[in-house]
Amino acid sequence: MKKYFALLLTVFFLGCSSGSEKPGPQPVDEGQDRSVMLKSLAERIIVPSYDQFKTKFDDMNAKSKAFTAKPDAQTLAAFRAAWADAYIAWQHVELFDFGPGEKHTIRNFFNIYPTNVAGITANYSDPASNLEVPASYATQGFPALDYLINGLGADDTAILAQYTSDRDAARRLAYVTRIITRMESLLGKVTGEWKGDYMNTFTTKTGLDIGSSTSLMVNGLVLHYERYIRSGKFGIPSGAMANGIPSPDKVEAFYAKNISKNLAQSAHKAYVDFFNGKHAVTGEAGTGLKTYLDALGAKDSSNGKLLSESINAQFTVATGKLDALKSNLYDEVKTNNQAMKDTYNEMQKAVRMLKVDMTSAMSITITYTDNDGD
Template sequence: MKNQILKPFLFILSLSFLSFGCVEDSEKDEPTDSNLDREVLLANWADSFIIPGYERFDQKFQVLKTEAGDFQQEPTTQSLQDLREALKAAYISWQEVEMFEVGPAEQVTLRNFFNIYPADIEGITSNISQESYNLNLPASYSRQGFPALDYLINGVAAEEGDVLAFYLDESEGQQRLDYLMTLVGRMNELLSQVLVSWKSGYREQFISKTGLDIGSSTGGMVNAFTLYYERHVRTGKIGIPSGATIATGGNVNPDKIESFYYPSISRELAITANRASMDFFSGKSSTGTGASFKSYLNGIEAKDPSTGTLLSSDVLAQFELVQNKLNALNPNLKDQISTDNSAMIEVHTEMQKLVRMLKVDMSSAMSITITYTDNDGD
C-alpha cells in the first residue's frame, strides 16, 4: 500500500526535476543578448568577410594569371603594361584578406607564400638558373609571391625596353618567363585550395566552434587579427622601413617597404590594410553591417580601462586616427622616409596604441588567450 502511494509522488517529483533540467539547458543554449551569440558572429565573419573576400581577391588574381600568360606568350610593351596593372590590382586586393590566416589559410601558411618581403633577388636568380628548386622550404618564402612578382615585373630594369630584353634574352629569357608563370601558378593553386576548403565544409566547422578556449574559432580569429595588425601592418609596413622598431636600432630601411619596385602604391597598400582591418572590426562589409568585434564588445559592455568609455568606440577612433595619418603620407613611402621620416614614426606610434587596445584590452574583455609572441621589443 505504501509503495502505491509513493509511486505517483515519485513520478511527479521526477517530472519536476526533468522540467527544471530542460529549462536550465534551454537558458544555457539561448544567448541573453544577440550581440553575444558567437555562432551569429562567426557566420557573419565567414559569409560577409572571409569567403566573399577571397572570392573578390580570386577574381583579381585570375586577371593577373591571364595577363601573365599573355606576357609569357608574347612579351610586348602592351602586355607588360597590362601585367603591371593586373599585379597592382591583385596586390591591393590581397590586403583585404591577408588577415584571415585561420583554418585553411593557416594550414597552408598562405601568407608565407604570398607576401614575405623584401624579395630575395639572389635566390630568385638562383632558382631561375637551376632546373629544380623547392618552393615549399622556408628559405624560399621570399623567392615567390607578390614581392617576387614585383621584382620580376617591375624591378629587373628601369626602362620598359630593358625589361622586355630581360625576357627576350636568348640564353635565359624563356627560363625567366617560365619562373614567372611557375610563381603565378603556385599562388593560384594555394588560393584555390583555401577558397574551395572554405566553401566545401570548413565554413560549417568554423561556425560550430563557438567557445572562447584555445582552438575555438573566436579565439583563433582574435589571435590572427591581432597578430596581423601588430606584425604585418604596424611592424612590416611602417615600423621596419622607418626604423621605428627597437629591433632596427633606429636605422631606416627604405629598401624594406612593401612593393619596393613599384613604390607608388606602397602607401595605398598600408591604407587598404588599415581600412580593411577597421571595417572587419566594426562589421562593415559590402552587404551592410553585421555582428563583429564591435557589437560583441558592446554586448559585454567592455570599457576602456583608462577612460571608462566604450572600448569599441576608442578602438574605432584610433583606427580613424591611423587612417588620417596614413592619408597624409607621400604615396611613395620610400620618398616619405627620405624626406620626412618623422611622419612615418608618428604613424607607427599611433599603430602601437591600437595594438595595445586589440592585444590587451579587447582580448582581456573577451576572455581570449593570446597564443602568439612578438619579439621585436615594442
C-alpha cells in the same frame, strides 16, 4: 494531532508555491552568441573577400599569360596593372591568417618582403628548385613578381630585353608562370576549404579555449595588425623598430614604389572594416568584433567609454596619419621619415588596445609571441 497534520499541509503547500516561482533560464544577450558572430564574419566578409581577390588574381593570371606568350610594352603594362590590382585586393584577405589560410601558410608564399633576388635567380636557373620550403618564401608571391616586372632593369626597354634577347629570357618567363601557377594552387585550396567543411567547423567551434574559432581568429587578427601592418609596413622601413635606423629598401612593393601607400591603406581599411563587421561587398555593418565587445559591455578603463568606440577612435587617428603620407613610401622614408614613425606610433596605440584590452574583455589568451615589448 489534527493541529499537527494541518501544520504539515501548510508547509507542503508553501513549499510547492515557492518552487513554482523559481525563475527559469535567464535570456542570453544575442550579441554574445559567438556562433552568430562567426557565421556573419565568415559569410559576409571572409568568403566574399576571397571571391573578390580571386577575380583580381584571375585577371592577373590572364595578363601574365599574355605577357609570357608575347613580352612587349603593351603586355607588360597590362600585366603590371593587373598585378597592382591583385596586390591591393590581397590586402583584404591577408588578415585571414587562421583556419585554411594558416594551414597552408598562404601569407608566407604570397607576401614576404623584401624579396630575395639571389634566390629568384637561383630558382629560375633551376626549374626543379623547391618552392614549398620556408627558405623559398621570399622568392615568390607578389614581391617576387614586383622584382620580375618592375625591377629587372632601369626602364621598360631594359626589362623587356631580359625577357626577349637575354640568354635566360625563357627561364625568366617560365619562372613567372611557375610563381603564378603555385599561387593559383594555394588560393584554390584555401578558398575551397572555406567554402567546404571548414565553414561548419569555424561556425560551430564556439568556445574560448585556445583551439576555438574565436581564439584562433582573434590571435590571427591581432598578430596581423601588430606584425604585418604596424611593423612590416611602417615600423621596419622607418627604423622605429630597428634602433632608429631606416631601411627604405624594406617597404612593400619596393620596385613599383608608387603603390606602397595604397597597399598600406587597403590593408588598414580592410582591418577596420572587419573589426566593424562591414560586408565585403555592400559595406553594410553587421555582427562582428565590435558588436560582440558591445554586447559584453566592454569599457575603456581610461575613460569609461565603450571599448569599441575607443578602438575605432584610435583607428581613425592612425588612418589620418597614413592618409597624409605620400604615395611612395620609399621616398617618404628617405625624405619625411618622421611621418612614417608617427604613423607607426599611432598604430602602436591601437595594438595595445587590441592585444590587451580587447582580448581581456573577450577572455582570449594571446598564444603568439613577439619581441617588441607589447
